[in-house]
Amino acid sequence: SQTIHQWPATLVQPVGSPLSLECTVEGTSNPNLYWYRQAAGRGLQLLFYSVGIGQISSEVPQNLSASRPQDRQFILSSKKLLLSDSGFYLCAWSAARDRLLYEQYFGPGTRLTVT
């Protein structure tokens, strides 16, 4: 069965510090990978998605970046955090199937507080 891991679970960082959040998927090959952010009491906003190693697309321009160094590894980074970067970050994966549209499965999330 497939499993998705995220770490750290919680993180408190000062403004201007760097960020690195990691996501790994087990039990599947060549997944589509996604980074979402959820502000307090809000829905999810897609930040980045990746269809393969080194292939990253951004949905929202901001001071965050993403990388996919391995097939099942997705990293969210920032060189200098802003207060507005606080939120709940969720990684998700999906697999291609016969039907065009397929569900995404989410990791446990990282709660980031920028102080």
Added chain:
Amino acid sequence: AQKITQTQPGMFVQEKEAVTLDCTYDTSDQSYGLFWYKQPSSGEMIFLIYQGSYDEQNATEGRYSLNFQKARKSANLVISASQLGDSAMYFCAMSGLISNFGNEKLTFGTGTRLTIIP
């Protein structure tokens, strides 16, 4: 552009009663998918149920069913025999193409907080 609307910010339901969570959507795509996710206080998003736009029958998964009315562009979630563990945020979402390669993007509604009362 796709849009999901959930008009119920919060609902209180007596345990063992059925509950309907409303979701309406807007899209110009011919093919799309509709999803419901549950987010308990732990934060994890749990996939509940999927309905394809060309599926003629309403989707069902255990106590969850999706009341799909294509002409009205609605995809309401029905939970039968509610349990205390059903208390959570519920998000309706729909998928659409990111690119011509068939990559997926989920557009989420703002959610409904469901509280089950013992």
